[in-house]
Amino acid sequence: MTCRKVRKLIPLAAGGDLSPRRARAVRAHLDACPACRAELEDLQTALAGFKAAARAEKVIDWSEGEWKALMARVAAGARADERAPVRAPRPMLLPRWAAASVIGAFLGLAVLGALFRGPSPRPDAAAIAGGALIAAGTGAQDTLTMTLVSPDTGLQVVWILDKNFDWKGDRQ
């Protein structure tokens, strides 16, 4: 192993962080190379000084009161989480287009149902006497008949429409 390669590995060798195989190779080189060995010892000394400084460093801490208060807050937070009401699952919301489709289909069925509900009851005499517009379906499902009765003249006008509201004709 060359000096150049060993010096790249010295930072890891200084902390014993090389794999066993590499550590053996580096050790073999160091035994024969005083310059690299000095480099390693130099770094180890610096690291030792750094660790000593870290141990001597005055580290901040909570006071006992602050620590107790912190633990109380942690516990209170946990209790609050436990007390939090369990939310009912949100109802599944349909997308707007789906809701519009459902409403449209419903309205369409209602209109078709009203238009093609089959023959309606015969207009009663009182209604005819008072004059009224009476919608009276025919027997056919695909036609609609509307009858207008005049209370003065007794004239009856009947409109016959197909399912597409196309004019089919009239009779009196």
Add this chain to the structure above:
Amino acid sequence: MVLSGRTEAFEPLVTPYRGPLIALASRLTRNREEALEVAQEALFRAFRSLASFDVSRSFRNWLFQIAANEARDRYRRARRERAAFEDAAGRAESATTGLSETTGSAFADPEAGQDRRELRADIMRSLAALSPREREVFVLRDIEELDIRETSRVLGCSSLSVRVHLSSARRKLREAIRRDYPHLEVGR
């Protein structure tokens, strides 16, 4: 017990790690207030996440992992805020060159702030020469004395990444000590 929901059991569980936790936070942030907040948030998060704790792991290292994540998140937020501030200040063409260097996280500047002076030994200032990742790796491996595997697990990175950053950190610190603290080499 605490895993089964006994909140009063949490305090005795974490008390032995109170010192190491806050020491780690202060070494990662180099800022007193930030360190206290990081350690506090780590405790809150630890309590909330206890159910997910793998009992085969070291509880201390698990706490360290949470604290390191919190410190990193704060650093990134501070960096984004600083960038936004500098951007806004640049648009306003105000002279903020000096100001931008004194705002944000202590990662960027260990000199600012009266409180910081309380928590640093002189030599520990050298940590400011490291990148955030180098500092995390160095603090966990060389000061907290986790092994490479545990360090990589705490930081969520590969062992190779830990070795690369550790090597770089040791080299930088060696240079910083040689430059700023030559008296430490007297006893060599």
